[in-house]
Amino acid sequence: SQQGEEDPQALSIQEGENATMNCSYKTSINNLQWYRQNSGRGLVHLILIRSNEREKHSGRLRVTLDTSKKSSSLLITASRAADTASYLCATGPGTASKLTFGTGTRLQVML
Amino acid sequence: GAGVSQSPRYKVAKRGQDVALRCDPISGHVSLFWYQQALGQGPEFLTYFQNEAQLDKSGLPSDRFFAERPEGSVSTLKIQRTQQEDSAVYLCATRGLDTEAFFGQGTRLTVV
Numbered sequence: 001s002q003q004g005e006e007d008p009q010a011l012s013i014q015e016g017e018n019a020t021m022n023c024s025y026k027t028s029i030n031n032l033q034w035y036r037q038n039s040g041r042g043l044v045h046l047i048l049i050r051s052n053e054r055e056k057h058s059g060r061l062r063v064t065l066d067t068s069k070k071s072s073s074l075l076i077t078a079s080r081a082a083d084t085a086s087y088l089c090a091t092g093p094g095t096a097s098k099l100t101f102g103t104g105t106r107l108q109v110m111l
Numbered sequence: 112g113a114g115v116s117q118s119p120r121y122k123v124a125k126r127g128q129d130v131a132l133r134c135d136p137i138s139g140h141v142s143l144f145w146y147q148q149a150l151g152q153g154p155e156f157l158t159y160f161q162n163e164a165q166l167d168k169s170g171l172p173s174d175r176f177f178a179e180r181p182e183g184s185v186s187t188l189k190i191q192r193t194q195q196e197d198s199a200v201y202l203c204a205t206r207g208l209d210t211e212a213f214f215g216q217g218t219r220l221t222v223v
Binding site: 045 | 144146151152153154155156159167170202204211212213214215216217
C-alpha cells in the first residue's frame with residue numbers, strides 16, 4: 001500500500017519557473033525522503049529531512065516538513081528542462097528501514 | 112562497481128515461466144531491498160536483507176516469489192510460474208551503514 005500521496009499528479013511549467021510538489025503521509029515517521037525518477041537514470045535520492053527538522057535546502061531544492069499536518073513540500077527553483085522527471089516522496093520508520101513511497105508527481109519543464 | 116547493477120534490464124516471459132532477476136549491490140553495502148513498481152505507481156516493498164539474512168519478507172505477494180542473498184552480496188529475486196499481474200519493474204536498492212538508499216535501474220518484467 002502507498003503511504004504518501006503526491007499532489008499534483010502532473011505539473012507542466014516553463015523553464016526558469018519554480019515547481020512546487022506536495023506529499024501527504026499517514027503514519028508517524030522518522031524521516032521523509034524525496035526521490036527523482038526518470039527512464040534514463042532510474043530512481044535517484046534527492047534529499048532527506050528528519051522528523052525534527054522543518055526545512056532543508058540543497059542547491060535549487062527546498063524541502064519543508066510539517067509533522068502536525070503529516071505533509072511535506074518540495075520546491076525546485078529556476079527549473080531546467082533536465083528537471084523533467086517524476087518526483088516521489090518516501091517515508092520510513094528509521095533511516096535503515098524499508099521505504100514506503102507515494103505515487104509521484106510527473107513534472108515536465110518546457111523550453 | 113560504482114552503483115547498483117541489475118540484470119537483465121528487460122525480460123519478457125511467457126505466463127507460467129520461471130524468471131530470476133539479479134542484483135549486484137554496491138561493494139560493502141550491508142542492507143539490500145527489493146521493490147516492485149507497477150505502471151503509474153510508486154515502488155512497493157517486497158523484501159529486505161541484512162547481509163545474508165532475510166529480515167523482512169512481508170511484502171512478497173505470494174509464495175511464488177522467493178529471494179536469496181547467500182553470501183551477503185549478490186541477490187536474486189525468483190518468480191515461479193509467472194502471471195500477467197507480475198508484470199512490473201523490479202527495483203533493487205542497497206545502503207551502507209550511514210548512507211541513503213541507492214537504487215539500480217531496475218528490471219522491467221513483461222509477462223505475456
